[in-house]
Amino acid sequence: MVLIKRTSGMMLILLVLLGFSNTSVYAQKKKSEKTVINTGLQDREYWSNLLYKMASPVIFNLANGTLRKNMPVEVPPGAKPDSYKKVTHLEAVGRTMAGVAPWLALPDDNTKEGKMRKELRAALLKGIVNAVDPNNPDYLNFRTDAQPIVDAAYMAQAFLRAPKALWEPLDSLTKKRVTEEFKALRTMTGAYNNWLLFAGINEAFLMNIGEKADPVRIQYAQKKINEWYVGDGWYSDGPSFSLDYYNSYVIHPMLVDFFKVLVDKKRLKPEEYDKALKRMIRYSEFSERFIAPDGTYPAFGRSITYRTAAFQALAQVALMEKLPEYIQPAQVRCALSAVMHRMYDQCDNFDSNGWLVLGFCGSQPMIADGYTSTGSLYMATLGFLPLGLSADNKFWTDPAADWTSKKAWNSQPFTKDYHVEY
Template sequence: MMRTVAFSQKKNRARITTSSAVPSQTTGSEDRAYWCKILYKMASPVVFNLAKGTLKQNMPVETPKGYAKKYERVTYLEAVGRTMAGIAPWLALPDDNTAESKMRKELRDALLKGIAKAVDPQSPDYLNFRTDYQPIVDAAYMALGFLRAPQALWEPLDSLTKLRVIEEFKALRTRSGAYNNWLLFAGINEAFLLKVGAQEDPSRIEFARRKIEEWYVGDGFYSDGPAFSMDYYNSYVIHPMLVEMFKVLLDRKKIGKSEYDQALKRMIRYAEFNERMISPDGTYPAYGRSITYRTGAFQALAQVALMQQLPEHISPASARCALTAVYHKMYDYCNNFNEKGWLVLGFCGSQPNIADYYTSTGSLYMATLSFLPLGLPADNEFWTSPAEKWTSVKAWSSEPFKKDYHVEY
């Protein structure tokens, strides 16, 4: 019996070692096809059910022990807003005759129908913007989606739906969120209103702007409120939302270019850490709050890549290969979907015990946020360049790699 157990353990160790190997080199087009497949799989249950008015009916909802909210009032907007922010750049690409374009068009058409249902009081999938604090967060991700793809997701909406969206966003002003990264949610909600020509509340924008600047601690990291916490919130929220908010303010001449440029430089610096967190086998540290957001941890790196602002020593190909390795590890090796394609509560598979008290099924769709480079066309160098090693692969292969440093901006 003991020999059988030992043999079984040995086989299991071998299986893990094999699955943990660096993926064989693939072409950029193969990587892109794989990214599209995963993102389409992840987004489809949310988007297609919303379009049919069956999201609340069909979305299974998991919550951890001690969950602190009434999930039926918040989880559905969480799923919609977060998914929308992640797929928006991809949906913004023009249609063509490819299989990928067919997937994009299906999702885009369905999401436009779904947005109309989400703000229609007579719809079974009318989403809650008007009570509880959590909608401040997830309206902000919806705003991020509109800002990332205005021609694809905002302009095609009919006038009544646009008016309803604006009114739902204004209704968020009856509440204030937490004194931390939540300030950015209120700020970007108002920046969205400013962008679409509605009357914004400048005080919410200004409060977020001043406090986030005050909470900068250096070397690409912001504190999440007055106290620093070591987690992925600089990527989940702070850098991407701050830069997007500043982009709107810069376009409206409400801030100077130097302020925007500094925020962008800080995000680029943080993206360097983001890239170095990816090990040679595609794993990354499971630390801090909200690790159930999975690959959302790499939104900052993904946004810098989408903006074609990667640091000189991180090539587009190496960033692509690093993220692809993460996806293979996270979505091939870990069973993160249930039998109907919904994300399950956990990090690598079903692990409800690691979920935070504010996390439910809808929360998990932050995972879409690292797929932003799909907004780059297939002929961009991010996708056409031959595969390259990323920093940790070079470091652990005894190859030259860039020495890290501290920056003071």
């Protein structure tokens, strides 16, 4: 009997050492791992609160003329902040505008979310006035260095995404000043890669508001980006291919918006726009599959500090309601929600005053690229584009659904991937 007890005790110790535990402990562990499934409206509330938190420091400070005064200028280790101070504020403004534009374009309502939108929109309109007023402390730099070509392009994209909310309400003097700042960009040139697209969409914006555009910048961007298409939904960012998220940060969404203006102005055949859209839809399939069952995604390539901008292309396809048939809107909502919860709930990505910090998951300044500073980080807002869909859209009302990798890793049927020729 003693031998049996000793053997049982030894077995229990062995089981513990091997990582096993008794039934009650195992049951407690399984209970603690139970997945919480939110409704679409709960997801929407989370998204809108998070985007409001992210965008507020930029927009409200710009409205008050205190953006330069209050925004920290965090730079990569060893870099000198002074040179970044010339460009980082326009970076923050342009990128934030492009991310919030579809959301702010929704009509006003008396919900909590509706009040947040109205507040942000009013502040942003006031901020745009300040941004182009030479006598304002927050007069933004469009005229020195090449970087403003990039961030004016995101501002242009915002105006194109939400003209009735962000462009039409501006007074005539502010519109004239914005136009002059965009025309001043023509004195500068940038890199021989996605920067051609920035120059192109800046001209497309001018064309869209009735100004005479530079046809060379438009045609050069149009032709070179198409030449850099390498197949299966991927563009090369310039002559050399880089495996990173620039197809989502910039190329697909901006090319589609750029081509939309050209089609509307009879400067491009509709089939060229349709091809660009099909390529973005194809790329969005990869984006959806990048999202792991736990909401993580691979941290590879340049500019990984842009965080949720890695999913701008997928977000824009969802906003346009152009998802492939096998990718349901709810599975994109749930996948992106999982990313946001993993990234913003479990990583400390904001400083004590609510500004984004250099890093991917928390403060990791050592991974920042040499061109990155605080303002650059507001690319993260570009992952929130589906907030431009109304709350009664099926993206938000359909029941929760598993995304592709979650199905794959849980022994569920899922759609096999394939290669496309366009």
